[in-house]
Structures are given as structure tokens and as C-alpha cells.
Amino acid sequence: MKPKIGRALVVGGGISGIRAALDLAETGYGVTLVDRAPHIGGVLSQLDNQFPTNQCGMCKMLPLVERDAGSQYCLRKGLFHENIDIRLSTEVVGIEGEAGSFMVRLREQPRFVDPEKCIGCGECAAVCPVDVADEFNAGLSERKAVYLPVPHMMPNTYVIDPAACTRCGECVTACPTGAIRLFRQGRQDFGVLVVDDEYTVRDSIKEWLVEDGFSVETAGSGEEALDLMKKQPFKMMLLDIKMPGMDGVEVLKKTMETFPDMAVVMMTAYATVETAVEAMKTGAMDYLMKPFDPEDLVSKVIDVYEIQEASRGEEVEAGAVVFCGGTEGYDPSTGKNTFGYKKFPDVVTGLEFERLISGTGPGGGQLVRPSNGEPVRKIAWIQCVGSRDLQTDADFCSGFCCMYAIKEAMLAKEKGPEDLDATIFYMDMRTFGKTFQRFRDSAEKDHAIRFTRGRVHTVYLDEKTGKLMISYPGENSQRIEEAFDMVVLSTGQQPAGGMDKLAQTADFDLNQWGFALAEPFAPSKTKREGIFFGGAFSGPKDIAESVISAGSASLCASVALHSAGRGMAEVTGDAPEYIDVSIQAPKVRVVLCECGSTLPGGIDMKAIAADLKTDPVVENVFTIPRICTTEGWDLLVEKAKAKGYNRLLVGACMPYAHARRLKELGEKVLMNPVLMEVEDIRAPAFRYADAEASYIQKAMERNLRSGISRLRGVDPLPKTSVPVARKALVVGGGIAGMTAALAIADHGYPVTLVENDPELGGNLNWLARTIEGYDVHAFMDSVRQRLEKHPQVTIHVDSSVMSAFGEVGNFFTTIETGSQSSVETLHHGVAIIATGGGEAPANMYSHGENDAIITQKELEQKVSDKQIDVTSMDTVVMIQCAGSREEPRNYCSRVCCASTLKHILHMKKENADLSIYVLYRDMMSYGFSETWFTEARKAGAVFIPYTVDKKPVVSVPGDGSNVKISAYEPLLDANVEINADLLVLATGIVPSLPESLAAAYGAHVDADGFFQEAEPKWRPVDSLKEGVFACGIALSPRSVTESVATAEAAAQRAMRILTKSALSRAGVTARVRQSLCSLCERCIDVCPYGARSIDLDLQKVIVNAAMCQGCGNCASECPNSASVVDGFFDGRMLDMIDMVIE
């Protein structure tokens, strides 16, 4: 894959940043991915389990086509893609220019540990005297100042936490490879000028700083300081504000005129703080309050020194910038009600709980009470801590805590004792996502998790029993006290730290909740062209939504890059012509890294070399002091250049790190990288740390031998590829379909849009406005007009798909149009299904028996046609979940609650005296719509919860008087009767995706008739069958803006394929040895990707090389060994088994 000229910058390496970067990289752009943390993965690096499988599965996000361009190992271990340049510990400090040609200024924090040299041996941490809380374990354990940010990362190199490090230098001496530099040496040349009229102050400062290696001059007045500055250069000045004569501010002004780069820190007494703040506007970088702690002062100077001397600034070019900065977890100890957090060790946050039960966590995965290590028998979750709370300024719902609490409760059940009692205290269980409701039901029924409604007042400790007591309101508002062993606070999301500054730097706005502000109907767009948002940066989201949002953002970035003329032009340069070795007998050259003599003593590399040489297939064995250094690598290249062999085995540590460089090496020496391998020879030393050297040596040798036997068996195959018809088909002309079609067409690829109805627009034809007050029709018209005028778009209205077949790159679809039945067959490379859905029929609560009983859709239409006059009404009742969230429609339709709130606020505006009662099960006002829920309650609407076993009862009197609704009111513990002028039923959404349509493209529908995605979290808009995508309501119920996001995400997935003229096969791909094949077709059944089919004319089983993922299920299923996977042939496998058992 050749990188395109277009380059994008993705800020933030969490889940959405990774998705956005991969999307853009797979489309062919170059990507710079930066994260201010020293690792990628964001919070997901700390989470082992995700619902609904309660496992991980993040690796499913990795590229599926052109797999070889990226890493193929656990994504939590790290990421590599040839089009992505990852910069860690790096921040964005400025963005100049405009869309298509931004210049972005980056600043990388000082690198104390050279990652090229660090071998991860841990000698440094062993001698480090500092202990600080380990953020990887959410502060539950301690780490050193030199540490591994994420223990399972690969390659794993140590970093130094500059804030904790005392610069004692122990690690520098301990490091066997000289990888650590503390930048102490340069301090002598870092001149600091201390200006204070008080002798004792300036002199003691001088003394402190000199002790830490800085060279310091002092001045007793402003004038003296300015004189000194003329004579000798200074890098930094500590400047007192209040001085007789020329005061600090004036000195600052004068200094800034002549030395604008000088770092000035003002020193101030309490009284002059405001002046100090003012001074910062004049150019001072910071201020210090007197009296100061010597340590604070010195560390400030060290900070400045390090930022100036050791951090590296750089400018990178980017046509588009995607911010995926994520969010921050709420810290309950900062709230009004802390629920005993930080006071009682058994009160933990959700994240802390995940770390506690993780195998890499502080307790090794045991579910025990942090206070005393005893097993947890009774545990509670308290929902909405730091969310839905006006007191903490969080009038929004974090949207993901309900689901993670259920997941955690299930995990607790799994890890804890059999009779573990798990309770979730909640206000509304917001199970609004696809399959969430069933997940919750199963938690309750199958896992006996108790769900208790009510806001918890307090958590306190019963001193006698040592248990945590929770007090909460029961039925009848009675107060109940219950004892627990452990309490988990389901803490929500907050805007990421430093949002204000970032918003200023990048010039985007923040919304009222402090998140990034997106444009109406454009969930990823900022006000500044070329700058986009992905993930939870613009509002709390769970993983699936973040992945969709990142897809949407990368699509927008791709459009921006493309329209700036930087889209699809490929960087020139041909694929290397590798030397053909297919007819030569295998000859393996082995190059061993001595790991800078850090291997345990007693290991004899020469003996290993001599031993290996006895194998006739081994051509020669070389050793190199350290391959991981630049010199080492050059040496390797040199060794590889000399002819005489045709397979190369490198024995080194960290095969992950080196494997990617083999490609580079292959291009240099014109050897196909499949003929090279890196074998881990260091792992045995780690793994068998206690064993004798001779044993380790043997293990190393065994590893090498198995590498040799693997190499002996490989044969570079001619690269085959699947040609791509670079056209798209979109089925469904609602907002999702229209958006997807437009997005692809904007990249210059032809799109055909098929719509059943005579008109485009779908549900937007009847939907008038959104809860935010945005005009839906105006939006729809603008999209439709652009679409109709677009030269790349062909629209077929009044049309449907008659039949379809094919595979990624080559689908054939026959479309039938209108009554005259004109038929047309299209050849296209991808298909996007956007067939939408509609309001579910109302066959309950006497709908149809009385005109006063209507559905939400009818209400929307009547309101916009002015057929309803609320000013003449007294009472309106709304029943939520009419037919939703119970079998057979056991899912939340997501949009109804927001719609109810919208109507309440509208009606209340028209008639403030109107009584509105909402009968609901759980108000699903997730995200920012929580604010509307608050507004609606403030406006006086009454919300009465009901349960499925006590549903409201509607009666329609025959005399034409008002509709009567009887409902159980739990606070009163009694039934209430309401006479309503209008009863509105929220019936929810049903899909309109014919099963046969999905099946025609090899996709499936789920139990509720929605499109079955490949994976609910990691691949939310794909089908398992490559080349088929879905968006909008076809996937699951969602709002207009959310539909747009899915449409853009689906278009982005499609773009990965359309931008290539052919999809090439990856190294590990299955084949059929036709002569052995008996056409039993078992392999076809067993292939999870539908990559195999039978060609009846040729009487052959065909493998689509682009769809095959190389899992090898076909090979083990095949009774004749006709199905084989490249790289894992039977012969090779049997050989390896032979080799490892001597």
C-alpha cells in the first residue's frame, strides 16, 4: 500500500483515535497519531472486559483488507501500521493555516529513556527510590518514578515520570544499555538570574539551585538585573514583583523587549497575586507564591530547563486534524456527596473495580475487600455518581455507566463466591443501545443481580461490623439501611482536562457542558473547516458510539483532504521487485543479537552459533552486539546485503518491534519479507529466570531451530489480488442513505442510490424539528439538493433491489424501477444498506378507539399541521415504552424519550397551565438530552414510573368524555386516575429491512430484524461479509444526528475498499490445493467470513483472498489436507512440533 500525499493528524490515541487513524490509514492517507500519554489505548488499556461478551476483542478493529500493512497481534499490546506515525508523550501546541494545509506544532515531552536503547529489563525500576501511585491501576498500587506505563505493551520501554523523579541518577548507572539521560549535565550551561531586593531570599534561592547544578547570578534591583543581562546570557529569570525603584513588572516589560525568549517566573507575595497574573499576559511564563518551599522552586526551574532543553518541538503538515481527546473520569472525592470515597477503602470507582479484578491489577484478579483482603460477599453499585447531578455541574448522562455497572456486577458474580449478592442502585437503567435491554434482563434473571431503584443518600461505615452501610429510599419513601462489603461508584465521564486551552489553540468552541461543540446535524464537524471531533470528546459515549463517531470524523477528514486536492494521488515509487528464489533450495542465514551482553551470564552465543551451523540448511551464523540500536541495525543490513542465502532469521528480543522493520530491510536487499523471521531469544531468559544458564541457552536454541524450520517451509507466492469495481450502491434514500451516498460521491466515486418510495428523505419527511430546535426539513432539503445535482450520483426512486450476488469488490445487483418495470444490473464494489425503519404500530392502550389517543408520530404531524391546540387542553398523558423493551420487541427505541421531552417543552410553552403526566419505565435521556429532562421537570411535567407487571390501564368511556388512565404511583403506593384530553403513546421503532435483501449480500438480520453487525463494539457498521455495510435505523433505532454519524462511518468503511483498484492477498491466507480437493464443501461451511464459494462451472472451491483472514479453520476441517494456510502448512507445522520436542 503506497501512502497518499494527503496527511491527517489524529490527536488522542484512545479507542476513537485508533479507529480514526486506522480508517484514514487504510484509506491510504498518511496519519500522525499523537497522544500526550506515554502509551496508546487510552482508558481501554486498563479495561480487560467489555460487554456484551464480557471479554475484550479490541483486535477486531485491526485492518481486514490489506492486513499486512498493520500489526497483527493483540491491539492492547500496541499498534503498528505502515501509514501511521505514532508520537507519544506529545501535545499539540498550535495549529496554523487552513483546511488542506495546516501546520501543526507539536511538543514532545523530554525523553529521559531512549526507547531505541531500552530493552525493558527493569534494572532502573529496581534501584529507583521513589514510590508513587500507579495510574495504570487507578492509584490502587504503587510504582516507581521510572516505570512501564502499561505493563502489557509491546515493545515495552520504560519512561520517567518527571514530576515524581528526584533526578538522583541511580537508574542512569543501573541501566545496562545507557538508555537513560537525566539532562543534568546541561544544567551548568543553563543560566538563571535571581532578582530580589531581599538579600536572604536571593541568596538562599541561589544556594538551592547551585546545589542542583544550575549556574546562578543574583541581582538586588531591577536596574542591576538589566545590566547583568547585557553582559551575559540567561535562560531564565526569577523575578520579584515588589522592589523599590524599578518594580518587577517593569523589568519584565524591558526584558521581553530585548529577550523575548527568556523564561520569566514572577515571585509574589499574596497581596500581589493579581499583578502576577497580569504579568503573565506581558510574557511571564508562571508565578510562584512566597514563601516557597525550596523543593517547589527547584522543581519549577528543572521543569523549565527540561522543557527548553530536552523537549522537542516539531511542525508537521496535516490537511485535516481529528481530535479524539476522549474524556476524564469523574473523581468522587471532589463532589458534595463523596459516598465515603477515599475515606473508606472499600468504596471504589468503576475503573478501580475493573483494575481490582484484572489479572494485571494490584491483587492479581482476586475479588477481595481492599480494607482487609477478605472475600467480597455482598457488593453494591451506585449509579450516576458525577452524572445527572446539578451539584457537580453535570447536567448530562454519561451514557455508559449503566452498562458497565451491569457488566461489572456480572464479572463480580463470576469472580466472587457462588452466593455473592450484587445490587445496582439506580434512578433509570439506561439500556438504550442495541441489545442492552436483553443484557440487563439476563443480568436480572440469569445472574440474579438485584436492581433497586432510588437515589442513595449516604454511605457510612458501621464501626462494629466493619461493613459499609447504604441508606436509600424504599417504597413508600421509607428509609432503608443495608450493609455491604464493598461499594462501587459508577462514576461518569467529564470533559477532558485542558479543554479550554485546546479549544483556544485549535479554535473550536465548547458547549454548555464543557465538551467540544459540534455543528447541527454534523456530529463530527467543528466551526473551523478541516478540524473534526471523534469519540467522546464532543460528548460522553460508550465504545460502540465512539467507534462510529471516529468513523464519521475520519470520513469528514477524508473529504477535507480530498477536496483540498490531496486525496487520492499516490506517492510515486514502485513496489520493490524482490529477487525470485522459488527454484532455489532453502539456505538460511542467521543473525543473532547479543543484546548488549545483558543476557544472563553463562550463555555462550558462539556455542549456539556453532550448533546451528551443523544444520545443513543454515548457510551461516553471525552475531551483532545490539540490533536495536541504529548502528546495530545498519550492521544487520550490511550482513543481509552479502549474497549467498535466501532466507534470513534474526534472533533478537522484542520480535514485535523488529518484525515491522523487516519490510524495510526487504526493500533494501530485495528480499521478500515473508522469507525473513525474527525469533525471540530473550524471552527464555525472562520466562525461565530461575533456570540455569545451560537450560536457557537450550531454550534459545530451540526457539531458533523452530524459526529455521518455519523459514525452510515458506515459499513466496505470487501476489494475487481481487480487482475492485470502484462504484458504490446505497440501498435506502433516507437521511442515512443520502449522507452515505453523498460522502462517497464527494470522493469522486460513482454511487447509485436506490429508494423504494417515490421520494427521498424517509422519516425526515414527517419529522419537523429536533429537541435542540434545529429545522429538520431545511437540513433534508440541503442534502437532497446536493445529491440531486451531484455528477457522481445516480438516483433510482420508486425502485427496489430485485436480486444481488457477489463479493467484496464485485457485487452484481439488479434493480427494478417503477410500474413499467425497467430493470438494470449494476456492477459495484461495495454495498451500503440504509433501509431505515418506521414507527411501530400501536396495537395497545386502546389506540384507534378514540381520536384522543395518538402515537408520537401522529403528534409530531398534528403539531406541525396545527391540528392540535394545546391551549384548550387541561391534561396530557404520555405513555413511554408502549410495546417496547419487552418481548417480542425487547429493545429500546432510543428516540422516544427525547421526543417526549421535546413535545413537553413545546406544549408547556404554548400552555403553561397544561398538566402533563409521563408514565415511563426508565427515562432514556442519555447524553445531553438529560438537560431537557431537567427542563421538563422544571416546567412542571410529572413523571411517574411504572413497571411491566403494573402497566397503566387506559379506558375509553363510550360517552365521548375524556380518556381515563389509571396508573400505580409508587411514592404514594396507590393508583392514580387521570382524565386526559390527549394520550400520546411512544410505540418505538421497527426496522424495514427485508431479510432477503440482507441475505442477497451475504449479510444477516438480528432477532429484531435489524442489520446484524459484525461486532457490536469494534465493527458496529460492518457486516461479517466484507464490502457490505449498514447505517441509520437499519442498524438500530437512532436520532437524525446519530444516523448521520453511522452513515459517515459506513461510507468511511466503504472508502477503504473503493480507493484501491485491487485488494491484495495477505501473507497468511488460505488456498486450495485443487488436486487434493474432493469438493466436499466443508470448508465453505466453516469459513466465518464467507470467503469461500464453489465455482460450479470450474468444479473448484474458490477462496476470495481479500475476504479470507487466514484463521485456518478450513485447513483443520479439510479431510484431505487440500485446504492450506500460507505460513502454516501441515509440513511446516509438523516440522516445528518435531523441532520443539527433542
Next chain:
Amino acid sequence: MEDFEPTIIAFVCNWCTYTAADLAGTSRQSYPTNVRLIRVMCTGMVDPKYIIKAFLEGADAVLVSGCHPGDCHYINGNYKARRRMKLLKAILPQYGFDEKRLKLTWIGASDGIQFARTIRDMVSEIKELGPNEAKHAAVV
């Protein structure tokens, strides 16, 4: 029998258990040296004949370990592996191999500790069972 050190061949999937083994190594979770890892892309790739081959070559036990159910990188390869191992366990005794010598586990990528524990447990179990004598007798 005191110093019998069993040889265990472990077929581990690239995505989960291999990562766990690696993690066990790098986080200094020491585990017995008896295990030899063979990395496969997925447990679904482990052909029963590889296992038989391992036994015939002298392995005292074979471990097949991959992703947890629902977590297989290739959707359901682990389920297929489970089915195959079940069948294989049924026929192993015919060759004279105790079916206890074949073990199938799910070890997720972050379960380094569990990997080390599994190997430890397996070694002590096999030590009790004694060496795989059938390899000498088996005629295939």
C-alpha cells in the same frame, strides 16, 4: 519418577494466549520450563493430527489455548476447536493416550497470571500421571 520433567506442547492462539504467555514472561511470572509454545493464528487452526503428532513425538501433554468464548478474533474458531478437541479426546484412548494429557483452555490476553497458573497446574498433574509411555507402543 521423582525427577520426571514432562514435556508440554502448547498450541496458543496469536491473539490471546500467546499474548498472555508473553505477559507472563515479561512480568516475571515464573512458570515451569516444561512448556514449548507453538503459536498459531487461532485455536481453530489446530488440526487434530498436530496433537497426535506431538504425542507420538514424545510430548507428555498437549495444551490448546485460545481466546475466551465470544472473543475469538475469527468469530468462532475457538468453538470449532472445542468440538474437535472433544472428538479427539474420545479417540485418544484408542491409541493408548490418556485423554487427560490433552487440555483445552481459554486464556485472555491480559491473563498472564492465569497462563502461568495453568502451566504450573498442568505440570503437577502430568507429573502425577507419569510419562507418556504409549508413544513407544503406538503404531500409526
